[in-house]
Amino acid sequence: MTYPIVGMVGGGQLARMTQQAAIPLGVRLRVLAAAPEESAAQVVGDVFLGDEADLEDLRAFARGCDVLTFDHEHVPTGHLRALEADGTKVRPGPDALVHAQDKGVMREKLAAIGVPCPRNRIVADPADVAAFADEVGGWPVVLKTVRGGYDGKGVWVVRDAAQAEVPFQAGVPVLAEEKVDFARELAACVVRSPHGQAVAYPVVESVQVDGICHEVIAPAPDLSEERATEAQRIALTIAGELGVTGHLAVELFETRDGRILVNELAMRPHNSGHWTIDGAVTSQFENHLRAVLDLPLGDPRARAKWTVMVNVLGGDYPDMYHAYLHVMARDPGVKVHMYGKDVKPGRKVGHVTVCGDDLDDVRERAGHAAAYLRGSITE
Template identity: 75%
Template sequence: MVGGGQLARMTHEAGIPLGLKFKLLSDTPQDSAAQVVSEVVVGDYRDLDTLRDFARGCDVITFDHEHVPAEHLAALEADGVVVRPGRAALAHAQDKGVMRARLDAIGAPSPRHRIVADPADAAAFAAEGDGFPIILKTVRGGYDGKGVWFVRKAEDAHDAFLADVPVLAEEKVDFARELAANIVRSPHGQAVAYPVVESRQVDGVCDTVIAPAPGLSEELSGQAQELALRIAKELDVVGHLAVELFETRDGRILVNELAMRPHNSGHWTQDGAVTSQFANHVRAVLDLPLGDPRPRAKWTVMSNVLGGDFPDMYAAYLHCMARDPQLKIHMYGKDVKPGRKVGHVNTYGDDLDDVLERARHAADYLRGTIVE
């Protein structure tokens, strides 16, 4: 696996019961996954020679992130390295302009959009629709709200063009909530779909995920799952695909983003599904039969634990575990920094209000924002 973050850490954990030998290319020895994987190569994924050396002896390469340069992926594939998902699929997660063009070509519903050249062009895009506000995104490199600007007037658009990266303009969607459809697809075309979830954001970062999305009609849920499965097939995705969606106030779904790796909106599956997203990602990239994605409980809630001003989160274990013996805590081994994702908690049960309260209390207590 290329990338040493928490996704690699949890994917490695899922591979242990299968007896897999897991090799990691990590930026530093202190990265989340590097702390727990036995075979770690420390190096720069942006260096082709490093990637080639790392790939020797590997049966398959997969990823913790989408940032490996496309030309390096092409070189690995030309060398005969099995890369899953492949370069052609990953291009749609690496470049939002490429993604939007391909989604348009296959008829997937998206917000109104186009590439814009400068602030004046962004203003023209706004005028072509309902006016400001609009959303500007750099086509490459953005995540967790980075590389995204909420633009209320032309003068606010200047910063988006400073990075010398193409900029995608999108209409500001009047959405009721954000959803995510998570699916896993294998090389021979088997695919499974998890329940569609509601994803709640705070300051552009995922805060809480509710599985399944409360109040979502069977019709719209089925449309979202079918859409994600069709995108995966059309793009030839192998492994986990997260399709982030807007549910509009008039009852439609629109594609917001794609991620071709295990995803924050699927962390609930570790404790809430028969087979987790991580276990199914491992199965998919090894072309093994996929596992059952069905939920184990009526409701599962995942809450991210963000760093705050209270660095000793581990002292909070005693309180959280004693208060809620069913609570599942997943920490990433990261240094605590304000706003940084350092872990998550999962709760489950039959009463949604209770499950939400338990998850929120545990996440806040671990962060130190509440003390009782």
């Protein structure tokens, strides 16, 4: 029997963790990486070295693949349309993926289908930003480049027209949004297959520090069943209306007055879903593979009452391997996931996950392990 080959564009940690899910399924993963030292290229046997911005590299990579998918959203939309015209199965397709690539297109579509979002519009210059600030009740406002931003990059909180000059220096369209007075950030992750089957994971709380995800708590504490169902409904609606195939992460604001607003979309496995490797019956990575291959989707339910994932960021202590001795001896229940990256300050180099019945205990254990691996604590 011949098992399918899934081509994943991008050689980062998401592709690396997708390989872990592909192995027991018997699915062969092929990765397009920019360099052999990239995270996924270290562990995947079938690596194509190339540039996702080069159409001919994409075409050469796609030959022999049964379906193409992504560990990032940076492939030009026109290239994806060309691949589809060649007969390549691209999942999610360019008509869906553009909503994760272009924040202006995303906001326009979400408004059209009635999904609640912060007030927003494309702005032309700093004077237009000042006019937008007047429209939404004053400064500060949030400015985003419509393409290319991630982990806080391409996003500015500006408090006057002078500060608003910087985002326009990149020479790309700028989206202005009201600064939402939110109580916390949530994420609703769903997976949808080509024939329309969809599953929803428990809604999680995502704790951000300096624009980077620090901690994910599954399920979100003290979130009412009604509010959780609303968040899942919003994510499933977006997946269906946009024709998403694969994993969709919908980042959300829970406002202080009780509303749920959509912040960002990601059409791939996502940091807010890493907890599912150890904490769910079927991980986001396995379900993404199942979806792009149009296989029946797996059970998204949690295995434990609480699961906490904490990202491990690079610090001043590069030799994380020897820190394992303390982390594993102190707490054999900690699951450590490292990405094979050089340690640089502030860089995501791994994550830890802890499951259990007591939330305070689980958070303390996960936080301690991540901090010790980084070197910010020594005992």
